Amino acid sequence: MEPTPTRAEPSNGTGTFQPKITAFVCNWCTYAGADLTGTSRIKYQSNVRVIRLPCTGRIDFMLLLKAFARGSDGIIVSGCHPNDCHYTSGNYHARRRWIVFRDLLEFTGIDLRRVTFAWVSAAEGAKWAELVDEVTNRVRELGPYREYQALLGAGIE
Amino acid sequence: MSADFQLAEGSLDALFAAMTAAGRRIVGPRASDGRVEIGEVRSAGELARDGRHSVASAKVAAFPRVEKILSYRAEGRELAVEDPALPARPTVLFGLTPCEARGFGALSAILNWGTPDRFFNARLEQTTVVAIACTRSDEACFCTAVGGGPDHPGGSDLLLHPLTGGGYEVEVLTEKGRALVALAADRFQPPEGTARTAPAQVEAGFQMAEVTAKLPRRFDEPIWTEQSLRCLGCGACAYVCPTCACFDIQDEADARGGVRLRCWDSCAFRIFTLHASGHNPREKQGERWRQRLYHKFSYMPERLGVLGCVGCGKCSRACPVDMDLKEHLTEIAKGS
Amino acid sequence: MAGATVRATEAPVPVAAQANVFRPYRMRIAQATDEAPGVRTFRLEFVDPGEGAAFSFRTGQFGLYSAFGAGESTFCIASPPTRQGYIECTFREMGRVTSALADCEVGDLIGFRGPYGNTFPIDHWKGKSLLFVAGGIALPPLRSVIWNCLDLRDLFRDVTVVYGARTVNDLVYKRELSEWGERKDMKLLVTVDPGGETPDWKGKIGFVPHVVEALAPPSENTVAVVCGPPIMIKLTLPVLSGLGFEKDAIYTTLENRMKCGLGKCGRCNTGRSYVCKDGPVYTLSELEELPAEY
Amino acid sequence: MDELRDKARELLQAGTVKVVIGHAAPSAGRRRPVFVRTPADAARLVHDEGCWHNLATYLTRPQVRRLGKPAIVASPQVLRAMLQLGAERQLAEDEAVALAVGNASSIRVLPTLSAVEEHLATVPDELGAAERAELERLSALPPAERRAFWEEQLGRCLKCYACRASCPMCYCERCTMDCNRPQWVPVASHALGNLEYHLVRAMHLAGRCVQCGTCGKACPVGIPVHLLTLFAEGTVRRHFGQRGGASARPEYALSTFRPDDKETFIR
DSSP states (O other): OOOOTTOOOOBOSSSOBOOOEEEEEETTTHHHHHHHHHHTTOOOOTTEEEEEESOGGGOOHHHHHHHHHTTOSEEEEEEOOTTOOTTSSHHHHHHHHHHHHHHHHHHTTOOGGGEEEEEOOTTOHHHHHHHHHHHHHHHHHHOOOHHHHTTTTTTOO | OOOSEEEOGGGHHHHHHHHHHTTOEEEEEEEETTEEEEEEOOSGGGBOOSSOOOSSOGGGGTSOSEEEEEEEEEETTEEEEEOOOOOOOOEEEEEEOHHHHHHHHHHHHHHTSSSOOHHHHHHHHTEEEEEEOOSOOOTTOOGGGGTOOTTOOTTOSEEEEEBTTSSEEEEEOSHHHHHHHHHTGGGEEOOOOOOBOOOOOOOOOSOHHHHHHHHHHHTTSTHHHHHTTTOOOOSHHHHHOSSOOOEEEEEEEETTEEEEEEEEOOTTSGGGSOOTTSOOTTOSHHHHHHHHHHIIIIIHHHHHSSOSOOOOOHHHHHOTTOOOHHHHHHHHHHOO | OOOOOOOOOOOSSOGGGOOOTTOOEEEEEEEEEEEETTEEEEEEEESSHHHHHHOOOOTTOEEEEEETTTEEEEEEOOSOTTSOSOEEEEEEOOSHHHHHHHTOOTTOEEEEEEEESOOOOGGGGTTSEEEEEEEGGGHHHHHHHHHHHHHTGGGOSOEEEEEEESSGGGOSOHHHHHHHHHOSSSEEEEEEOTTOOOTTOOSEESOHHHHHHHHOOOOTTEEEEEESOHHHHHHHHHHHHHTTOOGGGEEEEOOOOOSSSSSOSSTTEETTEEHHHHOSEEEHHHHHTSOSOO | OHHHHHHHHHHHHHTSOSEEEEEEEEETTEEEEEEEOSGGGGGGOBOSTTOOSOGGGGGGOHHHHTTOSEEEEEOHHHHHHHHHHHHTTSSOTTSOEEEEOSSSSSOEEEOSHHHHHHHHTTSOOOOOHHHHHHHHHHHHSOHHHHHHHHHHHHHTOOOOOHHHHHOTTOOOSSOGGGOOTTOOSOSSOSHHHHHHHHHHHHHHHTTTOOOOOHHHHHOTTOOOTHHHHHHHHHHHHHHHOOOTTSOSSOOOGGGOOOTTOOOSOOO
16 A cells, blocks of 8 residues: 555644554443543543454454554554453453464564553443553654554555 | 677676666676575676576566556545656666566567557666576576577577676677667677687477467367366466566555555466356366466467467476476477 | 457557556446346446547447446446447446445546447448347346447347346346337347246246247347356357357357456456457357357 | 385275375476376375475365375375364365375374374474574564564565465465455555565464475475464464364364463553
């Protein structure tokens, strides 16, 4: 894909880099938790775009790669705590895949500081806010994910 | 065959420097991790000149793996479509085998049939081909059976003949070649008649005329299934072939715009001809193998007036399961 | 067969002046019609009127239609060249591109490049009777030539159309079918497979080859054009032969997969023929010279 | 070698099998898969270090299946691939006869997957020293260098799919690479398309890879793609104690779980 030439680095107007964070969350726990963050009026940084899926078991590892390819600087993947899956075991299956995929990403030199896995329940509105703030701050510190962006368009004559 | 100049071994670096100074990118065979690749070469020392063949083909210079053929931007419901700028990258392909040089002729025949292919032509126009006559051949080579040879001039702008004592005699074959000589004119000396290293002996073992004569009547024979039993259906043969030009067209886009890309494709892949409905005109591997051979040795000669093969043997060397084209063609020629 | 041997020659046009043959016209969807489940027709108008004015095609030709971002797909031009100012295409939602096209609405822009391929030789059909036999989604290629001939009705003798689909619902161009049915200067037989009829279905029930057989159109001085799913074609051809149709008087169109439309990408190559250049229209005798790779 | 040829000849003569899948040596330095269908032809069979193809790939190929019941000259990696194919219901218990070759001097004829499993229990399943060293070397590199390494390597990938085509476990009739609704991975062999392809390949083989390394040897341009699958398979073995090709029972580490699976990175 072409790097979209119009993409300006998001900025809060003060010149600070505003990272683009994509969060893949399950419908039953983390999405509800994030909802609670809002209804509880807990403030947190607005850099995250939430993508809701039925279950962490449904979060294909390809989605993470697609998020990076579409310009994400950081990724959050989050769902129900072990034992709490709405579908009984989706998060257990997901956990196995995360273990393998994360290792593989590390082996190919993808920056693991930009990928955060979490369990956030429907009751943990505060944890969601903390998580987003923590990830946003860390990725802001790291700067734009230029190494991955450099892959876009590379190899096209 | 007659030489126009002589180029001393010690002059190669000066020639490379002159080409680089003139803004030419130099691409050629270079040793890398025990194999020979086609890649950018900065000095003559980086060139692989031990007679080993590169795995991949230099066709990338004019027919890259992936190239942009269109770009577009969405503006609301409107859409702006743009032609990509013509590639501007003057290139010297240095040290190719004469087979590789000949390959551009077949590529051009395919891509320019009926309508000129501006992307290929623009790249080729900016490419100067300097071939070095082969002094070594291997089991896979059969250039002599398909109209070529270890010192065949076809497709080259300059042809270098290695001399026994080092250095080359230089045949200038085209205006492009002449222009390249002019970049370092003082290095190109009058030929002294020094002995050339004998060109490689290439024993083809079959007559191409026999193959072309027999193909039309062997179409329905079991030989194709038999020859392709071990074929895995990968695209290695097509992707290293100097004359394979089949391609795919792919869009890559986001909401704001995108590009249309031409990328290599291969008739060995099952999905090459697969319809969206699930119907596949060439469902079996044997049918796909047959298509590969017929396209190169029957349909192309008939329709385009050129063979789709230069006998370089790259496909045979690249094949993970040793599908040996020379051996297969010999078998076809021998049959009734 | 069309397509003489072409010798490779140096490109006569300087590279900088060579056109980008992959660049499509921008077309606006002027009309969208749902024909049958998953089958849509677009009427397309040139965004650039100059391009539209310079554009011409002949019946039987095809083009590559792009949904920008998804890619290109090949269909025939389903409208006749006698209707100017627009082209029409009919397609079934099957893959990535056709689904993206199906999502487009009136006013959207899509791409079109063409026309490509050969044509139905209607100039040679003058003074003859015409028999069109189509099945399912294969009526669109025939629709162009049927309308073309109807618009030049005086040039031909009898015109007969036999069209069948699996079910009533699957019939395409329903409004045109009723228009053709009412015309006095042509004969139309519409049939659905047994079990595919509705309670109020007034057409025929039966498979296309049987309907053709029962109709027994005279073969003398008649051209037959057959287009449909492989099984329909396979069973209809012997019927036509039995009725005395010569192989040179039977035409069909091939629909091999294509990417370029220019004889280069290699996909549609079947025997010595490139369907995108030498086809898509073939007579039965031409077809029999090709390997059955279509 | 004589023993291998004798066994193959016997099986063909008795009509137990219709074809013996093995290797032939067309010339001194070359080895190629061969399909022996007559007792006389058994003389073409060879087996030595140069026979690197995992022949089990052919057990699922339509053109080979059409030949009838096969016997297969089987290194331990071929035997493992057979078990994994059995586990994935691609190969029935007695669908192929294995002619087990290996360090042991004599050829073992294994007529069923159970016999294969029994035999394999006596064969150590260890990664080659060279592969292990290379995995360790790469793992020890600073992340930026590892990224540079793979960027350079995968940048050369032609997407000819020789790795996929040569892999005994890549038998899917319609690979996800060939599906375009959605187009998960770009078709083009550019940097992104190549990286995504190889990550998908490694993920799809994790827990199923029999560690034969055939994919890497098949690569015409010499990219060590096998290191990716070996690595992912290694992760599965380390964390979940399951290995591809260990048995014909349908146990796939990534389609099951244990509530106490250990990880250290989930917040």
